[in-house]
Amino acid sequence: MKTIDSVVVGGGVGGLAAALFLGRAGRSTSVFDGGQSTILSVDIVREYLGFDGVSPTEMLQKARDEVIRYGVELREELVTDILPLKNGNFEVVYPSGRITTRTVVLATGETYELPNISGIPEKWGRDLKVCPCFDGNEVKDGAFVVFGIPDKLAHMALWVSMWSANVTIVSRHNFNEEESERLNLLGIKIVKDDVAGLDHEGQQLTGVITEKGAQIPCDATWVALASRATSPLAAALCEVDANGFAVADASGATSYPGVYAIGNATQPWDHLAHAAAAGTRVGPIVTNYLLEQKISELRIKKHSQR
Ligand SMILES: Cc1cc2nc3c(=O)[nH]c(=O)nc-3n(C[C@H](O)[C@H](O)[C@H](O)COP(=O)(O)OP(=O)(O)OC[C@H]3O[C@@H](n4cnc5c(N)ncnc54)[C@H](O)[C@@H]3O)c2cc1C
Incomplete structure (x- = not known):
């Protein structure tokens, strides 16, 4: 079976940036991508x-075009398994075949657990927003509703208050004394109820509907979400945290030699530029x-010829 230098799993900007470097360094590289970049x-x-x-779509296509210029192979397939081999290499399994590789870069991203409410649009980042770094400027000074998982709720409300002074939390969660003081200092309102759905007029978000049936008008909703690693591949290969994110050092090295993890596969907070x-x-x-591996192999060969 053919052995290549590197398999990159995930063709978002993280995986494609790694592949761009590897291709330009003359390393035989295949990128596998499920086409579900966040x-x-x-x-x-x-x-x-x-x-x-x-x-x-345009941004990712431009990145793919740049990468294939350097001989990197792009495959629109999901990797289903990665098996470590005795010689330190890996067998990578995908629906239409398998390949062996000297190194693996996991760039498989993260998956959010969306709330079970009505009215979530297909492009959910539009009016169900996750971070004001991405969209806060576009709705600044609007009426904001914040809801979601309790442990991230206070932080989300405080954070979005940098983009608007009109922030309302809709949640039955009981905030602790310190959180309550901080929310209070910034004039953040709390409605003790839960969000049951988003209300739209055409494409335009007009408000949220609560479980008790109240309609709270707003221009944007910010949802504090739980997320987990998209792929179980890391958990089968190296150390991961409780949510399946690969534990990697600052260079991307994981606990398994030859396996690397980058972008949202290891850092759930990473933005595009970080990935x-x-x-x-x-x-x-x-x-x-790969250089050190080559030197070791040549050294062994040299000694065996003596
Ligand atoms: C609503 C929302 C809006 C955002 N807006 C912005 C923004 O405006 N600016 C910004 O900087 N950041 C934004 N982000 C964050 C940004 O999307 C991420 O930082 C970025 O996508 C991370 O890149 P990545 O390469 O790590 O993962 P991703 O881009 O998510 O790519 C991971 C890829 O791996 C593939 N994959 C997973 N498992 C496998 C497998 N087994 N085999 C093959 N392929 C696999 C997936 O299909 C996917 O294509 C936003 C995030 C959200 C949730």
Whole structure:
């Protein structure tokens, strides 16, 4: 079976940035992608220098075009298994075949657990927003409703208050004394109820409907969500945290030699620029690992010839 230098699992900006470096370093590299980059859940890229205001589809296509120039193979397939081999390499399994590789870069992203409410649009980043870094500027000074999982709720409400002074939390959660004081200091209102649905007029969000039947008008909703690693591949190969995110050092190295993790596969808070930077950072680290592997192999060969 053919052995290549690197398999990158995930073709979002993280995986593609790693592949760009590896391709340019002359390393035989295949990128496998399931086509579900998180950024595709929104209509417009924000805050990524050089791409602010661009469609995510366009941005990813441009990145793919750049990567294939350097001989990187792109496969629109999901990797189903990665099996470590005795010689330190890996067998990568996917629906139409298998390949062996010297290194693996996991760039498989994260998956959000969306609330079970009515009216969530297909492009849910539009009026069900997750972070004001991405969309706060577009709705600044509007009426905001914040809801979601209790442990992230106070932080989300305080954070979005930097974009508008009109913030209402809709939740039955009981905030502790310190959280209550901080929310109070910033004039954040609390409605003791739960959000049951989003209300729209045409495409326009007009408010939230609560479980008790109240309609709270708003221009944007911010939802504090739980997330977990998209792929179980990391958990089968290396150390992961409670939510399945790979534990990796600053270079992207995991607990398993030759396995690297970047972007949202290891850092749930990473934005596009961070994921791209992580890909660019791991490229030379993987290349150096391959160099050291080559030197070891040549040393063994030399000794065996004596
Ligand atoms: C609503 C929303 C809006 C956002 N807006 C912005 C924004 O405006 N600006 C910004 O900077 N950031 C934004 N982000 C964050 C941004 O989407 C992420 O930072 C970025 O996508 C992370 O890149 P990544 O390469 O780590 O993962 P992703 O881009 O999510 O890519 C992971 C890829 O791995 C693939 N994959 C997973 N498992 C497998 C497998 N087994 N085999 C093959 N492929 C696999 C997936 O299909 C996917 O294509 C937003 C996030 C959300 C939720």
